[in-house]
Amino acid sequence: MSKKLIDLEHISKSYDGEQVLDDLNLYIKENEFLTLLGPSGCGKTTTLRILGGFATPDTGHVIFDGQDITKLPPNKRQLNTVFQKYALFTHMTISENIAFGLKIKKKSKSYIQDKIKYALKLVNLEGYENRMPDSLSGGQQQRIAIARAIVNEPKVLLLDEPLGALDLKLRQDMQYELIRLKNELGITFIYVTHDQEEALTMSDTIVVMNKGYIQQIGSPEKIYNEPENAFVADFIGDSNLLGGVMLEDKLVEILGVRFSCVDTGFGTNRPVDVVIRPEDVILDAPGKGSLDGTVTHLIFKGVHYEMEVTANGFEWLVHSTSMFPVGTRVSLHVDPFNIQIMNKPASEDEEAIPLEQQ
Amino acid sequence: MKKKLLGLPYYLWCLIFILAPLCMVFYYGLTDKNGIFTFQNVSAISSPEHLKALLLALVLSLIATFICLLLSYPLSMILCGMKKGQNSLMVFIFILPMWMNFLLRTLAWQTLLEKTGVINNILSFLHLPELVIINTPYAIVLGMVYNFLPFMVLPIYNSLAKIDENVIQAARDLGANSIQVFLHITLPLSTPGIISGITMVFVPALTTFVISKLLGGSKILLIGNVIEEEFTQASNWHLGSGLSIVLMLFILINMALSALFDKEGEGSFL
Numbered sequence: 001m002s003k004k005l006i007d008l009e010h011i012s013k014s015y016d017g018e019q020v021l022d023d024l025n026l027y028i029k030e031n032e033f034l035t036l037l038g039p040s041g042c043g044k045t046t047t048l049r050i051l052g053g054f055a056t057p058d059t060g061h062v063i064f065d066g067q068d069i070t071k072l073p074p075n076k077r078q079l080n081t082v083f084q085k086y087a088l089f090t091h092m093t094i095s096e097n098i099a100f101g102l103k104i105k106k107k108s109k110s111y112i113q114d115k116i117k118y119a120l121k122l123v124n125l126e127g128y129e130n131r132m133p134d135s136l137s138g139g140q141q142q143r144i145a146i147a148r149a150i151v152n153e154p155k156v157l158l159l160d161e162p163l164g165a166l167d168l169k170l171r172q173d174m175q176y177e178l179i180r181l182k183n184e185l186g187i188t189f190i191y192v193t194h195d196q197e198e199a200l201t202m203s204d205t206i207v208v209m210n211k212g213y214i215q216q217i218g219s220p221e222k223i224y225n226e227p228e229n230a231f232v233a234d235f236i237g238d239s240n241l242l243g244g245v246m247l248e249d250k251l252v253e254i255l256g257v258r259f260s261c262v263d264t265g266f267g268t269n270r271p272v273d274v275v276i277r278p279e280d281v282i283l284d285a286p287g288k289g290s291l292d293g294t295v296t297h298l299i300f301k302g303v304h305y306e307m308e309v310t311a312n313g314f315e316w317l318v319h320s321t322s323m324f325p326v327g328t329r330v331s332l333h334v335d336p337f338n339i340q341i342m343n344k345p346a347s348e349d350e351e352a353i354p355l356e357q358q
Numbered sequence: 359m360k361k362k363l364l365g366l367p368y369y370l371w372c373l374i375f376i377l378a379p380l381c382m383v384f385y386y387g388l389t390d391k392n393g394i395f396t397f398q399n400v401s402a403i404s405s406p407e408h409l410k411a412l413l414l415a416l417v418l419s420l421i422a423t424f425i426c427l428l429l430s431y432p433l434s435m436i437l438c439g440m441k442k443g444q445n446s447l448m449v450f451i452f453i454l455p456m457w458m459n460f461l462l463r464t465l466a467w468q469t470l471l472e473k474t475g476v477i478n479n480i481l482s483f484l485h486l487p488e489l490v491i492i493n494t495p496y497a498i499v500l501g502m503v504y505n506f507l508p509f510m511v512l513p514i515y516n517s518l519a520k521i522d523e524n525v526i527q528a529a530r531d532l533g534a535n536s537i538q539v540f541l542h543i544t545l546p547l548s549t550p551g552i553i554s555g556i557t558m559v560f561v562p563a564l565t566t567f568v569i570s571k572l573l574g575g576s577k578i579l580l581i582g583n584v585i586e587e588e589f590t591q592a593s594n595w596h597l598g599s600g601l602s603i604v605l606m607l608f609i610l611i612n613m614a615l616s617a618l619f620d621k622e623g624e625g626s627f628l
């Protein structure tokens with residue numbers, strides 16, 4: 001099993017009296033693609049800056065490979081950063097940019113030449129050695145920024161929303177590119193983004209953050225299918241978030257209708273949050289499902305139809321490949337294992353963006 | 359079409375106040391009193407007293423430019439390190455003297471530096487030795503530095519302020535310490551500012567005649583003073599123009615050098 005590489009212990013940080021991180025604890029394993037995911041202001045970038053050495057935590061320790069590096073300046077750390085806006089050295093050629101870190105470390109000329117060749121090949125930009133950064137497109141500049149970081153053979157690569165400035169198609173290509181790079185290099189990637197799709201596509205582990213707290217840590221599947229609270233459910237993908245009452249193990253009442261589910265251990269008659277993904281709602285002829293409703297909106301989305309169905313006073317979001325015109329009476333059904341039961345937030349801090357009824 | 363018309367006043371201005379006088383300088387500089395073509399006025403620069411004035415002007419303006427650079431770079435770095443509100447106040451204070459008349463400021467220095475001037479009065483009150491720099495090259499350099507310093511600070515400050523904080527952090531991230539960041543990143547990226555700063559101090563310092571007249575007495579002649587005297591006292595417009603052409607050559611060399619470095623037009627704000 002891969003071992004722990006970085007340990008963040010009890011990290012707190014505030015800027016101008018505003019608490020950005022509050023007692024954050026997180027460990028990162030070797031050779032892991034870990035994504036810090038959350039809305040702006042959730043503390044993900046601050047966490048990355050603390051890892052890179054550009055910010056010092058008010059309390060807590062950063063342990064890297066068994067050593068406390070909390071107070072170590074960035075130039076003494078064995079990790080490299082890819083910045084959001086590339087931050088290339090505009091007065092240097094591409095090869096000078098890539099060679100920068102190696103020249104500082106006084107590597108031999110032939111070693112540097114080999115490394116430049118290798119890095120440019122890795123990011124598919126062979127032959128760009130003598131170009132200036134300004135003459136490259138955004139996507140190419142970002143690849144150079146990655147090449148410039150990885151030639152130093154860091155144990156960890158920090159990526160601060162590196163695809164944020166690119167257009168959709170390029171962003172998707174770069175996602176695959178990054179996964180490939182990570183596998184070829186065999187190093188740890190720590191990736192910051194607010195884009196849930198990016199996080200789901202690339203990560204081994206996703207850390208969902210909000211308001212300086214970690215909301216959930218888990219694999220993309222786990223985060224998507226078994227969100228731990230309403231914030232995570234709402235932030236990751238589309239969802240129907242409902243209030244419900246857990247009547248007993250494996251039985252929950254939602255909107256006055258009893259649904260069987262697979263969750264246990266919530267006690268009896270306990271108020272809970274319930275999330276049902278739109279693709280898990282099955283539409284059928286009236287009377288055949290758990291409750292009946294009327295289709296109120298219909299949009300064609302390409303892969304599927306997106307519909308809104310009003311049933312028992314709630315607007316259900318439904319994704320389906322079969323189409324039901326607006327005004328049709330339908331029934332809704334949800335399979336027991338597609339009903340995700342979550343505890344209500346324990347405190348205000350954990351409460352995320354206000355839950356809107358869909 | 360309409361846009362071209364809007365530029366008309368500017369073109370007229372250029373024609374009447376810049377191009378026409380320039381042509382006249384060349385006409386007078388390259389002719390003698392009888393209107394016959396000659397290089398004599400230009401080659402007159404090689405006479406000992408003219409050469410001495412030119413060399414002195416070159417030396418003093420180079421020294422003044424160098425001092426301005428030494429003062430401005432650290433100052434600009436400090437300004438860039440400050441918070442937004444604070445630094446704009448500092449820049450404002452720095453530019454404030456530029457709003458006062460140039461002659462007035464130089465005359466004020468004359469009063470301050472005089473043998474019985476304000477500074478010496480204070481010094482003698484404190485029983486300190488007198489400061490005797492009025493009518494010396496030192497006073498001229500002082501006047502140049504004082505008058506032209508803002509022209510060095512502004513372009514350097516501008517070029518430093520333009521450097522993205524992320525670029526500095528990227529260099530740190532790649533292992534560079536503070537000195538290496540300065541040498542490899544900050545300094546090269548601010549070079550255009552330094553070059554335009556040098557141009558904007560060196561050119562007016564080289565051609566000044568007011569500063570040398572007011573602070574250097576009538577004994578120290580710079581090339582600017584020589585040219586001025588040819589026009590005002592000797593009424594020899596031909597010689598004055600000829601020497602001006604020589605001076606222009608030095609300015610053109612400087613401009614060409616700065617254009618070579620300053621491709622993005624950092625100095626074009628003035």
